[in-house]
Amino acid sequence: MSAATLLKEFRHYKTALLTTYHRDGTTAVDTPVSIVLDGDSLLFRAGRESGTAARVAAHPLVDLRTCTFRGEPTGKPLRGEVRLLEGEKAVRAARMLERRHPMLRRWAMPLSDRLLRYRPLHYELRIVGDDEVESSEGWPD
Known part of the structure; x- marks a missing residue:
């Protein structure tokens, strides 16, 4: 199955649940992120000093699923x-x-970014393989 499919x-969905992993690859951390589709990839942002950015830098393989707000x-x-x-x-x-x-990105986020001195990083996620993840609690056995 193709990545676009x-x-x-x-x-x-406007929000997805991003599961990132610590350096060891087994400790999972779920984070809801605002998303937008761009062809066969998905775009999201995280703060430069956030745990999400640190975990993605150390371990770029993640899991993604649809979620509520x-x-x-x-x-x-x-x-x-x-x-x-x-x-x-x-x-x-x-x-x-x-x-x-529009409301989140034009009003709420810029205000909180300025107040908290939060600097955003933008990421692209591409699907790896065409199989669904067997376990979202670390790597499948």
């Missing part, structure tokens, strides 16, 4: 690889997220 269910999972997880976007690609990702989430 696997990501198709995310088209109707509060982060309650609603779908089956998919395995993906995350890479940091820089330059024009990061600017494009920021614009796409702003269009998809």
